[in-house]
Amino acid sequence: MLTARGWWFVAVVGFITLNGVLWAGRYSATVPLIGLTLLVWFAFEWLLFAYRFRACADRIAVTRVLLHGDRPVPAVWAGTKCTVRVTVTSYGTARLPFVHLQDRSPNDVSFAGGVYSLAPGEPISLEYTLRTATPGVLRFEGVSVRIADVAGLFYKRLFIRNPVDCLVLPPLTDDEGRRRANKRFNSLPPPGVHRLRRPGNGSELLDLREYRPGDPPKMIAWKPSARRDKLIIKEFESDVPVRCVLFVDASNGARVGPPGAAPVVRLAGIASGVAQAAAANRDLVGLTVFDEETTAATPPARTRVHTINLLRTLAIAAGRRPDPRHTDADLVARYAHPVAQELYPDLLAKDVNSRPVAMFWLPIVDSGWLWVVMGLLVLSGYLTSRAAWMNAVVGSMRDYVPRSGSPWVNVAVFMLLVLPILCAPSILAGFVWLLHGVRGFFPPRAPMMSRRKQLGALFAGRDGTGPAAVERHQYDDEFFVARATRFLQTHRVDLPIVLHDKNGNYRFRSERKIDVLAGALIRAVGRARDNELYVILADLAELGDDLDPVIRAIGVAKARHHSVLVIVPWPPDVPPPAAVSSDDDGRKGGWPDQHKTVRLGTVVRMVLAHRYQKGFARVRVALARAGATVVRADDGDPVRLILERMDRVRGARTRS
Template sequence: MTNRCRILILVGVLGGLAGVLRSQDTLAILSLSILVWLFFSWCWFRIQTQWQWTHIRCTRYIHGRPAQQCVLWADRRIEVELRVELPRIRFGAPVVVRDWVPESVTQLSGESFASVDWLASSQCLIYQVLINSAGSVIFPGTQFQFQDPQGLFIAERFHDEELHLRSLPSFATTVDSHPNVKRLNSIPQHGIHRLQRAGLGSELLELREYQSGDPPKSIAWKVSARRDRLMTRQYESEVPVRLTLLVDGYASNRMGGWGLRMLDQLNYVAASVGRSAISAGDLVGYALMDQGGVKRRRPSGGERAFFQLLEALAEFTADAELPPPAYTRSLLHSALAVCQRRYPELMESKVNRLPWTFWPLPPWRKNWRHRQQIAALLGVVQQLSSTQTAQLAFDDHSMAVAIQRLLRESGWDDNGSTLPESSPRTPDRIPMFAREVLKSVSLARDNEVFVLMLDLLDADSDLDPLLAAVRVAVARHHRVVCICPTPTTHAFQSTDGDSSSQLTPLERELQVLSHAAELRVLRQIQPLKRMLRKSGARVAFAGDRQAIALVLSEAELVGSGRTLARSTR
């Protein structure tokens, strides 16, 4: 019901009362006819809306293919097409169709809403979006708005066609893995030899007795004649380098908006290293750690292993257990916006009404009313008992957890728009990471590369267990590379370059705050670099191509059996 309809009802009621009190039959009949006409218009509008709603069909396509068959990639553009089919027999005003664009994507062009004329029986919405990060992309559904020709009644419905699509992490296609220092004339350390195995190379490895199944062309006939028995040549072949990626997925790396989290940097580095290493014939394994435990996989090679790595990173990013957020007013307003858009029928006052409340409510009681309505809606949607529903209305912790679940199921940015109830730091994170490093070293073979990708800037516990694990790995002739992501800092840049005299006071404050944040991060980085280098690890405080090149350079050195002096980074 719109304000226009409310005004007509008020006019009809007042006119009817005035006609009865003043004995004006014409005014009373005219006012009563207005009310009767509004009643029959409302009945016809309800019948028409229900008829159209039961015959609506929606189909979603991505790049011209059904959305269920598509695989998405982070940092890539996709074209989304939504085809809406309406009943051919319709009466009344146009129908407004609005597609719910997930927050994990950025709309670049096109329109995600349209008004369908009452003569048209179908509508096609086409728009382009950019996938911001790896994980899960959720399309909750489509919103419809029905209205009568006179603009008296409005009905909103949500076509719930929840679609979950997996978004794989992006990776660098070309990375220069060669070190930028001189490698000629470098002599291996004592006890370090070039990794070799029997194969089909060009250098002779050894001679052995002939065994059934050996190719005849590998028989050394001259040696066989001297020894009076068949001998077979074995040629050397390089052993593929084994890399193990240890990724930190705790809550501190998951805070922030889509594409701006430190976990997104780690996914980019891990996928790029895996792509380059597997393309060179090396083996890549991983150990993904978060609050839910550790997911491991032994090093393996081939295209199948690479896509298994991408699938594991995407699932690891999407299906994580986050700490419960703190119940705040902004969290309540976010839940209210989602409920009003996704469940308009359950938010109507005649369905979700609070008993013993009188209109109008004072301003300080509106938040309480919204909380009671959201609690009742969550009890129906999440299938909670009456006791649990009542607990949502009065317990802040239970309400925050239920709202977090609602936001995640609706594709809402629950990481960047909500604050954790407590500090996201995990006191046992560094010891757990150190134990996983030691376990990987115990299962490793000779000369492997361990890539430790974790957030050291937020580590509030002692780093001695991690440093001891690094020293154990180095003592067993392994190479350790530590990749630490840094918070995404948007440094303010003026349009006129270095001229800061034209900046406004607010812009100067933003510039000062940006520089202060960068200095604080640099001050934290220096002592961490010194400690890790003393333990024998290579360090990169970045999540870009520089870190990828460092890992690939170490893998190349392991394959050649040579060593280089550590360069300052």
């Protein structure tokens, strides 16, 4: 394609050449020769650029490596820096003298790019540093390649797709390094495997660890302490490991929020801290991630591989995008089309994804104007069948017909004057049909149909669903919205989210997750061995009236002598529930004076905050009656609270 400089060059040189040819007989032939020479040079440059582009366009490869400390890693840690190395190699037969390369990095990471000369077999490396603050998923789509000639007359854009999803694991905590044992070999069975099935007063040595303040002096192993020149503590089989199962809410409601600040991200961070600290204390931690439909359970274990797998599962849960539940096809298309243009320029080109003019015609059968047209046609047929109508029209027009010498001319003029009146309803129906159809060639329908047709062809080509799916994407709003939303979620592009409906109700309550959570808790109780701790990290503040299945499941767990702890995420813009009861009507505490002028937005925010506080109060009262402890995620250190509860279940020692 020609650049703006190329179009100006053709216009100016063409004007000079045309004037030189027209005035060559009166002036010198130097001017047309110069113009023709420039045009020949332009044609040669165009042929050379076209050859280079076709020889290398589909032969450019991209490889990507993430480095941490000069070694490749499959995942990165949140809060740490890593290096991204992108290698671009051309396997074509021509050299591209001017190429601009730009890596499409995640939205919250700076990108790398530059201008290079791409020769066959000579790789080009791009390196840049990225750092993410929260766990989740980083998606690298590929490299944008802009090819131009040295003169800047021609230009082509490619996108080398190389999609890579990289996990961002939750950050390592300090408790991960506090291992209770540094003894590598033991003639006894593995830790926790012994003949005693219940905690007791067994005296078999289980492990050795370093001294911590608060340990009783009688547990000091003096000989190992003398050899290592530091205090070493003996641990016996009476200190059996504690099993803890974490239930993390990954439902659609928990995923709603700013990028990196959704409730599921906070809950994943808490679960990560508990898993690492428990592994350092040689306890067994299991994980169950649930949403409205499914659960993914990992049985309790305490190996390093198990801990890494837990962190990977939490990173995947934290990286899931919410479903905005939009029904406006035009809104979704306006967000999806620019993404498709950037990532799939070859599949949206005019030569492979055209927009025929006929598709802009607005069919009248889909609107109420069809009844108007049908009524006019019926009226026309009725009037034509009436002889009185025909005689009246012919008699009234007889005196206005001009006379001539030829009878054929008289008949033709008479018919031209009479037929429009006889068929006036039919002509009016055709005029209504024409105006209604032509409206499709103007905004807002024309841009919308253009976007939906191109996106429908892209989706049908990627899914392999055939030409029929293109038409369905154009005219089936529900089908198109579902596919376009999935397309945006795959490429990690967020849509605007409407939190409340027209009645003020929260749209992301996710009631179905209650039954899923209750079933997962019952299954965990069925697999339990000793007294275990179940930690439910879920957004339940809006579900105070739907907690009956969970209350029954907690009752089953308490009947088996297990402990249940519920941690509810708390929005940062909602004040803590200071003395807010479930029966408070909201007329006291925190509300502005009735004589003071406040903005409507402030009142709405206060009403929503108070309603959230009341919902949390109802949840806390209902679950406390069932025997569970309910706390907020921002109330102190939830990780330490869970670890202290595990020590209470263990019953042998307390955490310093």
